[in-house]
Amino acid sequence: MRYLVPMLSAALLSACSITESKAMEKPLDGPVLVIAHRGASGERPEHTLGSYTLAIEQGADFIEPDLVLTKDGILVARHENEISETTDVAARPEFAGRKTSKTIDGQTMTGWFTEDFTLAELKTLRAKERLPQxxxxxxxxxxxxxxPTFEEILDLAKAQSAKTGRTIGIYPETKHPSYFASIGLPHEAPLLALLERYGHVDKAAPVFIQSFEVENLKALRAKTKVRLIQLMDEKGSPPDRPDLNYPAMATADGLKAVAAYADGVGPNKALVIPRTLLGNLGEPTTLVRDAHKAGLAVHPWTFRRENYFLPLSAKSGVDPRAVGDVVSEIRAYLATGIDGFFSDNVAEAVAAAKD
Known part of the structure; x- marks a missing residue:
């Protein structure tokens, strides 16, 4: 991974300020939700019970697992089904022969894939940090x-809810659902079966199911009353619907169409407040207001404290690894009326949201 960070003077860094935006709409349903993106992934290797546990301890309302499937049809949490970046599989000689190339969502990937391993085999691997740089x-x-399996994550949320006296929600993402369906491993049946086993069957459940694809959300809508979230990137199209594009889906008319099958949207945060040419936050778009008019909640992603990810005026310097002022960035988005947000850094996210 390459990091291109402008070599700007401290004077310029301090001179540029984050846009102060006025509130456009109030959140739909009470307090703003802090969603722990892959757990407390800014402080622990992502998608591990250690990461999720720390996120809960730091005050997250929801923990987020990305769900992929094993060869034997078990849902597990990984950022991608290709696992060389997040596990020690490449160092395991017994699995050297499993390395292969596949085309997923139109992109060719080479490595090791969860669908080529049984759960028992995956359990012999160990997680590692995905962004060591x-x-x-x-x-x-x-x-x-x-x-971790999805079942283990559900168990953790249940146990921690009992321990802390507050409800810990689950925010699973179906990862590459049309690809997995094409190889005979669809997400829907095992996902809904587990949710039902834990009593999560309606909109009152502390659950949101999210996807960058469209048709699997529509299929889920016909099978569950649990809240659904349409994810949207800054550009591009849903992998299963190349006839659509995310920026068009984020318009007032596009959001009305999304509201026919989803309860909210999870936009790339640039769709809520784009950045200027200098890298500061610009003026908010109308996305939050338009989504609320359509009856949709808005949960943008992803807030991270490293300079590499921050707006120019929130950076602490030119070192991309150094910690900047993510709280000020989050507060600018809170002023737009968002209903929740994803963050790798739960402690800072809670501080911003609960002020």
Missing amino acids: LRKANMAFDGQFEI
Whole structure:
């Protein structure tokens, strides 16, 4: 991963300020939700029970697992079904022969894929930090955690809810659902079966199911009353619907269409407040207002504290790894009336949201 960070003077960094935007709409349903993106992934290797546990301890309302499937049809949490960046599989000689190339969502990938391993085999692997260039401290936890199943994450949320006295929600993403369906491993049946087992069957459940695709959300809508979220990137199209594009889906008319099958949207945060040419936050778009008019909640992603990810005026300097002022960035988005947001850094997110 390459990091292109402008070499700007401290004077310029301090001179540029984040746009102060006025509130456009109030959140739909009470307090703004803090969604722990892959757990407390800014401080632990992502998608591990250690990461989720820390996120809960830091006050997250929801924990977010990206769900892929094993060869034997078990849902597990990984950022991608290709696992060489997030596990030690490449160092395991017994699995050297599993390395292969596949085309997923139109992109050719080479590595090791969850669908080529049974759950028992995956459980022999250990997780590692996905962004070692930015998060060197997290590497101290490499090798300490297994790949968790979705069932184990549900168990954790249930146990922590009982322990803390507050409800810990689950925010699963179906990862590459049309690809997995094409190889005979659809998400829907095992996902809904597990949710039903834990009593999560309606809109009152502490659950949101999210996807970048469209048709699997429509299929889920016909099978569950659990809240659904249409994810949207800054550009591009849903992998299963190349006839659509995300910016058009984020318009007032596009959001009305999304409201026919989803309860909210999870936009790339640039669709809510784009950045200027200098890299500061610009003026908010009308997305939040338009989504609320359509009856949709808005949960943008992803807020991270490293300079590499921050607006120019929130950076602490030119080192991409250094910690900047993510709280000020989050507050600018809160002023637009968002209903929740994803963050790798739960402690800072809670501080911003609960002020």
